[in-house]
Amino acid sequence: MISAPRTPRIVQRRRSRQPYALITLAAIGVAFLALPLVGLLVRAPWHSVPHKLASGDVTTALRLSFETATMATALSLVLGVPIAWCLVRLKIRGRAVLRALTTLPLVLPPVAGGIALLLAYGRRGVVGEWLLRAFGLSLPFTTAAVVVAETFVAMPFLIISVEGALRGIDARYDAAAATLGASKFFTFRHVTLPMLAPGIVAGAVLCWARALGEFGATITFAGSYPGTTQTMPLQIYLALQDDPDAAIVLSIVLLGVSMAVLIGLRDRWLRA
Amino acid sequence: MSANRGVESLLDAHLTVNRPGWSLDIEISVQPRGVTALLGPNGAGKSTALQAIAGLRKLDAGRVVLAGRVLDEPASGVWVVPEDRAVGLVFQDYLLFPRMSARDNVAFGLRARGMSKAEARERANSWLSRVGLAAHADRRPAELSGGQAQRVALARALATDPGLLLLDEPLAALDAATRMSVRTELRRHLDAFDGATVVVTHDPLDALVLADTVIVIEDGRVVQAGAPAVVARQPRTRYVAQLVGLNLLRGTACGGVVRLDDGALLAVRDEHDGSVFVVLRPAAISVYAREPHGSPRNSWPAVLTSVEQQGNAVRLAASGPPDLIVDVTPDAVADLRLTVGAQVWLSAKATDAVVYPV
Numbered sequence: 233m234i235s236a237p238r239t240p241r242i243v244q245r246r247r248s249r250q251p252y253a254l255i256t257l258a259a260i261g262v263a264f265l266a267l268p269l270v271g272l273l274v275r276a277p278w279h280s281v282p283h284k285l286a287s288g289d290v291t292t293a294l295r296l297s298f299e300t301a302t303m304a305t306a307l308s309l310v311l312g313v314p315i316a317w318c319l320v321r322l323k324i325r326g327r328a329v330l331r332a333l334t335t336l337p338l339v340l341p342p343v344a345g346g347i348a349l350l351l352a353y354g355r356r357g358v359v360g361e362w363l364l365r366a367f368g369l370s371l372p373f374t375t376a377a378v379v380v381a382e383t384f385v386a387m388p389f390l391i392i393s394v395e396g397a398l399r400g401i402d403a404r405y406d407a408a409a410a411t412l413g414a415s416k417f418f419t420f421r422h423v424t425l426p427m428l429a430p431g432i433v434a435g436a437v438l439c440w441a442r443a444l445g446e447f448g449a450t451i452t453f454a455g456s457y458p459g460t461t462q463t464m465p466l467q468i469y470l471a472l473q474d475d476p477d478a479a480i481v482l483s484i485v486l487l488g489v490s491m492a493v494l495i496g497l498r499d500r501w502l503r504a
Numbered sequence: 505m506s507a508n509r510g511v512e513s514l515l516d517a518h519l520t521v522n523r524p525g526w527s528l529d530i531e532i533s534v535q536p537r538g539v540t541a542l543l544g545p546n547g548a549g550k551s552t553a554l555q556a557i558a559g560l561r562k563l564d565a566g567r568v569v570l571a572g573r574v575l576d577e578p579a580s581g582v583w584v585v586p587e588d589r590a591v592g593l594v595f596q597d598y599l600l601f602p603r604m605s606a607r608d609n610v611a612f613g614l615r616a617r618g619m620s621k622a623e624a625r626e627r628a629n630s631w632l633s634r635v636g637l638a639a640h641a642d643r644r645p646a647e648l649s650g651g652q653a654q655r656v657a658l659a660r661a662l663a664t665d666p667g668l669l670l671l672d673e674p675l676a677a678l679d680a681a682t683r684m685s686v687r688t689e690l691r692r693h694l695d696a697f698d699g700a701t702v703v704v705t706h707d708p709l710d711a712l713v714l715a716d717t718v719i720v721i722e723d724g725r726v727v728q729a730g731a732p733a734v735v736a737r738q739p740r741t742r743y744v745a746q747l748v749g750l751n752l753l754r755g756t757a758c759g760g761v762v763r764l765d766d767g768a769l770l771a772v773r774d775e776h777d778g779s780v781f782v783v784l785r786p787a788a789i790s791v792y793a794r795e796p797h798g799s800p801r802n803s804w805p806a807v808l809t810s811v812e813q814q815g816n817a818v819r820l821a822a823s824g825p826p827d828l829i830v831d832v833t834p835d836a837v838a839d840l841r842l843t844v845g846a847q848v849w850l851s852a853k854a855t856d857a858v859v860y861p862v
Contacts, residue, residue: 407560408599410586412613412664426603
């Protein structure tokens with residue numbers, strides 16, 4: 233027998249029931265991501281933190297990491313934003329190939345990327361040999377090489393982010409600007425760029441964070457020279473071999489600084 | 505469309521655009537200070553025509569000539585990019601740049617032409633006060649009402665001093681109350697504009713108020729062109745007749761009688777011969793419960809297929825032949841018990857039938 237008044241109650245209960253399967257899986261995922269950080273904090277030799285931090289090596293590496301990551305981000309902005317624009321707004325043949333090419337470093341193991349960079353810009357490299365002969369410039373194992381390695385690995389994050397934001401902007405604004413007599417570049421600077429700003433900032437933050445943590449390509453292409461190419465991740469890796477406590481402290485410092493920057497930026501820029 | 509021949513026209517365009525399964529092929533010419541309305545249903549090709557004139561879409565054939573200068577002519581390979589055309593376009597949804605103030609929107613075209621910031625802003629201010637928005641110069645587009653945004657878009661297009669102004673459904677995005685006042689004001693600005701104007705619309709009232717020439721487009725072709733009043737009074741297609749709320753019938757005239765294409769006979773006042781259109785106003789048709797006797801010489805049995813309140817009148821659709829729409833008073837609906845499916849008699853006086861050759 234079916235009693236009509238009962239139906240609404242069933243509907244109500246259905247609506248209030250939570251999708252437990254999803255929530256459970258999400259909780260496991262969060263634990264998986266957070267536990268290593270907890271481990272880091274629990275096992276940290278807190279008594280030796282002030283001592284380790286006071287050593288010049290840490291501040292040098294930290295400063296180098298910041299400077300190179302910031303320069304890599306700047307370079308990625310200058311080159312990556314135009315790439316994103318071309319990918320979205322130009323009707324070019326082989327766009328799929330171009331997109332695959334510019335985002336290749338996302339899937340390439342960073343160490344392989346470093347080897348590729350050496351083969352291109354190393355002393356015997358395709359471009360590097362010419363650079364050395366023509367200008368006496370040698371890129372590998374310099375601070376500039378760190379920036380190049382970080383840019384190579386991190387720029388795709390910026391491109392993807394800006395490309396997505398650009399897709400969300402009505403291309404007819406360009407048409408409107410054209411009927412008002414504006415060139416494509418004028419329109420890009422005065423119309424597109426301001427509308428794109430949130431996407432660019434989000435992309436730059438991602439790019440910066442990726443550059444800050446870069447390890448594989450950097451150590452392969454730039455080596456690990458304290459003061460010139462030894463960034464925080466490199467120092468952490470080397471410390472792990474003879475002074476694990478120092479490695480933990482350095483990891484915590486990098487973690488803290490990255491979190492502080494990301495949270496600070498998120499509050500100001502990334503809130504949609 | 506040779507109405508303008510003899511007078512130097514500012515815009516002379518023969519637009520041919522081909523797309524799979526569809527094509528646009530129309531001619532437009534507009535004199536200086538002239539306002540031409542492109543009227544037609546959705547998908548007729550009105551917006552495509554505007555885009556082709558503005559240079560946002562290339563012609564497949566034909567030409568666009570503005571003030572003697574060829575802007576697009578596939579046959580001779582001439583193509584002028586939109587930014588060099590001196591053609592202003594106001595989009596249906598305005599497309600004001602969201603991150604700029606109203607003033608910077610209006611100044612944009614001047615800045616793009618290399619005018620100094622101070623001078624461009626001053627000009628923008630004067631344009632904004634001309635459209636009555638001096639007090640809103642610092643507002644972002646999101647902070648403007650629909651009517652205000654429409655005026656900013658108009659000022660932005662006019663500020664660049666275009667030779668030709670294109671308006672794409674300029675009032676479509678506004679609510680009915682705003683539309684009235686904005687339409688009147690738009691008319692005033694178009695009167696002051698000494699270039700040529702092309703307005704795309706699907707609202708016959710826009711065409712009547714704003715334009716001195718109407719070109720009706722259906723399915724990529726011109727089906728009727730002329731002065732708005734003539735088009736409104738003597739429609740030549742069912743679409744236009746519906747727009748202006750008239751019954752349009754077609755038949756063959758022989759003296760004072762027209763044999764309609766659906767077989768019904770209609771006595772008319774004036775004598776014609778050959779294929780004709782007949783227009784009957786819905787309010788000029790009377791409804792009777794039984795076959796009428798008396799002065800109206802035209803009467804037909806019919807079945808009502810819809811009964812709808814429209815303002816103060818009730819609009820009936822009747823299936824004849826001929827099929828007609830009829831406006832009656834609510835009293836008549838009650839007295840005659842007019843409901844869907846009712847059998848009635850319709851009649852019209854010969855003097856109320858407007859007849860003109862096809």
